[in-house]
Amino acid sequence: MTPKKILNANELSTILHRLCFQLIEDHNDFSETVLVGIQPRGVQLANRLLKLLADNDKNNKIDLGLLDITFFRDDFRRNEKSLKASATKLDFSIENKTIILIDDVLFTGRSIRAALDALQSYGRPKSVQLLALIDRRFSRELPIQPDYCGIQVDSRLNEKVKVNWNENDGEDSVYLIKNKE
Amino acid sequence: MSSLSVNHLLGIKYLNLNDLKLIFETSDHFKEVINRKIKKVPSLRDVTIANLFFENSTRTKISFELAQKRLSADVVNFSSSGSSVSKGETLIDTVNNILSMKVDMVVIRHSSPGASVFLSKNVDSCIINAGDGTHEHPTQALLDAYSLIERIGDLKDRKILIVGDILHSRVALSNIFTYQKLGAKVTVCGPKSLIPKHIESLNVNIETDFVKALNQCDAVNMLRIQNERMSEPYFPSIREYVQQFGLNKQILDSLNKEIIVMHPGPINRGVEITSEVADSDQAIILNQVENGVAIRMAVMYLLASKLY
Numbered sequence: 001m002t003p004k005k006i007l008n009a010n011e012l013s014t015i016l017h018r019l020c021f022q023l024i025e026d027h028n029d030f031s032e033t034v035l036v037g038i039q040p041r042g043v044q045l046a047n048r049l050l051k052l053l054a055d056n057d058k059n060n061k062i063d064l065g066l067l068d069i070t071f072f073r074d075d076f077r078r079n080e081k082s083l084k085a086s087a088t089k090l091d092f093s094i095e096n097k098t099i100i101l102i103d104d105v106l107f108t109g110r111s112i113r114a115a116l117d118a119l120q121s122y123g124r125p126k127s128v129q130l131l132a133l134i135d136r137r138f139s140r141e142l143p144i145q146p147d148y149c150g151i152q153v154d155s156r157l158n159e160k161v162k163v164n165w166n167e168n169d170g171e172d173s174v175y176l177i178k179n180k181e
Numbered sequence: 182m183s184s185l186s187v188n189h190l191l192g193i194k195y196l197n198l199n200d201l202k203l204i205f206e207t208s209d210h211f212k213e214v215i216n217r218k219i220k221k222v223p224s225l226r227d228v229t230i231a232n233l234f235f236e237n238s239t240r241t242k243i244s245f246e247l248a249q250k251r252l253s254a255d256v257v258n259f260s261s262s263g264s265s266v267s268k269g270e271t272l273i274d275t276v277n278n279i280l281s282m283k284v285d286m287v288v289i290r291h292s293s294p295g296a297s298v299f300l301s302k303n304v305d306s307c308i309i310n311a312g313d314g315t316h317e318h319p320t321q322a323l324l325d326a327y328s329l330i331e332r333i334g335d336l337k338d339r340k341i342l343i344v345g346d347i348l349h350s351r352v353a354l355s356n357i358f359t360y361q362k363l364g365a366k367v368t369v370c371g372p373k374s375l376i377p378k379h380i381e382s383l384n385v386n387i388e389t390d391f392v393k394a395l396n397q398c399d400a401v402n403m404l405r406i407q408n409e410r411m412s413e414p415y416f417p418s419i420r421e422y423v424q425q426f427g428l429n430k431q432i433l434d435s436l437n438k439e440i441i442v443m444h445p446g447p448i449n450r451g452v453e454i455t456s457e458v459a460d461s462d463q464a465i466i467l468n469q470v471e472n473g474v475a476i477r478m479a480v481m482y483l484l485a486s487k488l489y
Contacts, residue, residue, distance in 0.1 A: 071252075077486060088213055121214075122218065
């Protein structure tokens with residue numbers, strides 16, 4: 001089956017701009033707020049948002065951290081694939097900050113559960129919010145919902161949502177791919 | 182590749198270059214973890230590991246145990262003194278009894294070369310060799326190479342010197358395999374009586390002139406004289422050994438370049454190495470110990486992903 005295009009570059013750009021303005025609306029100058037991208041694919045989204053936020057107000061310095069959740073996942077040794085770690089880079093204090101966790105696709109919610117656990121190793125944030133570009137709303141296995149959402153997608157378990165970024169994949173787009181049974 | 186080619190860590194001999202790279206890459210991440218405020222991750226919380234130390238150890242035992250605890254594994258410790266080994270129980274029986282209490286992984290140190298290979302063939306568990314007699318000590322060699330790369334970068338075509346009791350050293354053999362797999366050239370140096378016969382078949386150079394060997398290397402690993410494994414004297418006296426093969430500040434300063442000094446511990450200060458050298462900036466002895474925890478976390482994490 002051919003993959004179905006859910007978003008093209010223009011639509012994706014509109015959504016990213018909208019998410020940015022929602023963030024600015026809620027967090028003003030980001031003096032008490034930091035962005036944390038979940039490795040690996042949430043980081044590209046976080047970088048894009050950071051760039052848009054910087055374009056909007058050049059004087060504003062916003063902290064961006066990268067969080068690897070590999071060692072906190074609950075499917076270690078239950079998954080056929082080995083899990084390969086990525087780097088974590090949080091070179092600022094998260095104590096009493098509002099954290100916006102950023103991931104490209106929110107699916108079962110298990111990655112976010114692991115990310116919440118991983119964050120605790122770095123301190124106690126004031127609050128944690130979740131931003132997801134794609135919300136596969138009918139597939140959740142844990143009570144986790146996004147605070148900021150790009151688009152909701154209705155998908156089956158055997159389908160996959162793939163977010164492409166110009167920097168890595170040659171184009172900005174989102175596809176719904178049906179896996180072989 | 183993101184998984185090891187082996188199900189046990191019995192020796193460096195059984196690993197390939199990709200395995201070494203994967204272990205080092207994973208260690209990078211664990212090194213970051215152990216420098217956090219909360220140095221613990223939950224990866225191995227459903228894994229039980231037995232540390233069986235049939236031979237004395239300080240560093241390796243503590244390092245393994247810390248690594249296990251920082252991975253959230255459950256740990257049981259065993260040392261042969263005060264155990265049923267003295268009542269005549271065989272190694273396989275001891276280990277099988279421990280395994281029947283639902284242990285997933287065994288870390289073993291034993292005075293017999295090949296003890297871990299023997300166990301891996303006879304019991305159903307993941308085995309990690311923490312030193313078997315004069316054979317191999319893989320995690321030590323991994324942390325040595327990792328610490329050296331951290332300091333001087335890629336080891337391809339670098340020259341590494343191993344000095345001392347090569348004959349009785351398991352670190353030397355694991356070192357040789359590791360450095361060669363990473364593309365480095367290895368020279369061994371020591372009294373002729375402490376250089377094993379046929380070692381040249383491993384493609385290592387032999388040099389008995391200590392200063393000449395030092396002048397040709399980028400890094401030196403100073404090994405201890407293993408008196409406990411010597412039933413008869415191998416050289417006339419410690420004093421003569423120190424004069425010929427002891428590393429001191431004068432020799433180090435007289436060399437044509439600054440070399441890195443390593444030591445796997447325990448150090449006999451004033452014998453193979455003087456305090457001045459051991460505590461100098463050229464020595465990375467304590468970095469080796471620090472990296473040991475990260476390396477052992479990586480090894481156990483990667484092997485645990487192959488359980489079941």
